[in-house]
Amino acid sequence: GWKFNEYEMRGVPVRLEIGPRDMENGVCVLVSRITGEKKVVEQANLVEEIQNMLTQVQSDMLERARTFMSDNFYSVDTLDEMKELMENKRGFTLAGWCGSEACEDKVREVTGATSRNIPFQPAEEKHTCLACGEKAKNTVVFARAY
Ligand SMILES: [Zn+2]
DSSP: OHHHHHHTTTOOOOEEOOOOOHHHHHHHEETTTTTOOOEEEGGGHHHHHHHHHHHHHHHHHHHHHHHHHTTEEEESSHHHHHHHHHHHSSEEEEEOOOOHHHHHHHHHHHHSSSSOOOOOOOOSSBBBBBOOSOOEEEEEEEEOOO
């Protein structure tokens, strides 16, 4: 058991289990860390089976990350909205920013969030700065560091 846990902590994506009976039968068990799926495979096909499972793990992890990101992405127009959001949920917040350092500082003071990036193609264009209400120069992703 502790070996399973230790390697799971390290992020090993596929576990291969093989015992004396498996050796006799020419099989082994592959276990996906992401889905927990267990699959008995012929040792003769092991390389191909591992490659397939790794490809599946990669795709499952990407899908999970995309779902997590879209489930935790919000859009706000005012500092009050962002403050409430940051107090009640974790996540990324899209908001307009006029480009002034004073407004960036104010956002951090009030909400605890800082700018993370300026997306090339934001899901939505913001037209006013969330802190001062002036014309936004950029649509920015804000988040709190944890
Ligand atoms: Zn501003």
